[in-house]
Amino acid sequence: MYLEITIPCHNEAHRLEMGFSKLSAWLQQHPQHACRIGIVIADNGSTDATLAIAQRLAPESPVPCRVRHLDQADLALALRDAWDTSTADIVGYADTDMATDLDHLDQVLSLFADSAVNTVNGSRWLPTSVIGDRSLKRRICSRALRLGVRLLTGIRATDIACGFKFFRRNWFADHSPSLFSEQFFLGGELLFLAERESPASVVEIPIRWTDQPGSRIHIRRAMLAYWHGIRQLRARHCKK
Secondary structure (H helix, E strand, O other), X not given: OOEEEEEEEOOOOOOHHHHHHHHHHHHHHOHHHOOOEEEEEEEEOOOOOHHHHHHHHHHHOOOOEXXXXXXXXXXXXXXXXXXXXXXXXXXXXXXOOOOEOOOHHHHHHHHHOOOOOOEEEEEOOOOOOEEOOOOHHHHHHHHHHHHHHHHHHOOOOOOOOOOEEEEEHHHHHHHHHHOOOOOOOHHHHHHHHHHHHOHHHEEEEEOEEOOOOOOOOOHHXXXXXXXXXXXXXXXXXXXX
16 A cells, blocks of 8 residues: 655745655654655745755655646645646645644554545544644634534534545545635545545544644635635535
């Protein structure tokens, strides 16, 4: 079983190398995964030195590393491009800053050993999750999003926004042509589809997550993108 982890990047020149170094160090400390894990750096629409840094880092990777580039700044399109061009058994992503403890990759690989599992979702909201300090604004927005997703779409997963999600690639490929998501909502759309087909195929795991400095995500724009995705999902699926 081969897993390819995507690092989506938009204007991340200030912290791509730091996150990549954390992932590389973890892989070097776990040589048993040298033949089981690959990396994709997916630059989308960066106007800084992100692409140049990615192209420099890729040959230094301890495991195979691809670089993908899109002119358009769109997280969902970057992930779809990386996964549509992958030959791995499992595809997924982690945030550029590697805020989620990478030791959870062991658990992800173990879970996919069960052929009935199509999706593994990292969650910061499970009772045993360990979360570092977050601003009050981010906590309020996260709670509002979590409640809205549950009430308006019926998604049972507790954390659609966490940047630590993995999918069986063949399952993703079956759904890729019909996906509508832009920006941040792709994970939510895929969780909805997986739960609708087979709730037992989706496994949520508690994670250790530490907020890292340097994020340039505009919270208001991100929240608007999530709510836009929720409206689209309801229009396509929830009122039929």
